[in-house]
Amino acid sequence: MADHISIHKADGAWVVRAGGAVIAESRGALELTEGDHPPVIYFPREDVAMAFLDPTETRTTNPYKGEACYFTINTGHGDIADAAWSYEDPMEGVERIAGYIAFYPDKATVEQL
Numbered sequence: 001m002a003d004h005i006s007i008h009k010a011d012g013a014w015v016v017r018a019g020g021a022v023i024a025e026s027r028g029a030l031e032l033t034e035g036d037h038p039p040v041i042y043f044p045r046e047d048v049a050m051a052f053l054d055p056t057e058t059r060t061t062n063p064y065k066g067e068a069c070y071f072t073i074n075t076g077h078g079d080i081a082d083a084a085w086s087y088e089d090p091m092e093g094v095e096r097i098a099g100y101i102a103f104y105p106d107k108a109t110v111e112q113l
Helices: none
Strands: 005-010 014-018 021-026 028-034 041-042 053-062 066-075 078-086 098-102 108-111
Touching: 014 041, 028 053, 041 053, 053 078
Parallel strands: none
Antiparallel strands: 005 028, 014 021, 014 108, 028 041, 041 098, 053 066, 066 078, 078 098
């Protein structure tokens, strides 16, 4: 793992809300910190209401984590494009985030309960 990435269990319970719906709620979330970027909370897929998420064609590559795939959140108030991402096959050293999904804070509300 890159020296500037740390991953640990996030304290307490976390929730994601978007478009008036609870998209995820978990006590098993992970907190990933990369360099001087704000920490990102990753939610186990089993704690995410996947019925709200549709995969998109968007892909990006991070030199330390690998290829990210993206999801649109579908809500009763409209779609929120590319609002979440996941590393399906993360690089060596960050394998802990496989099977987890993160959400952009400007597209969904991510907060500790």
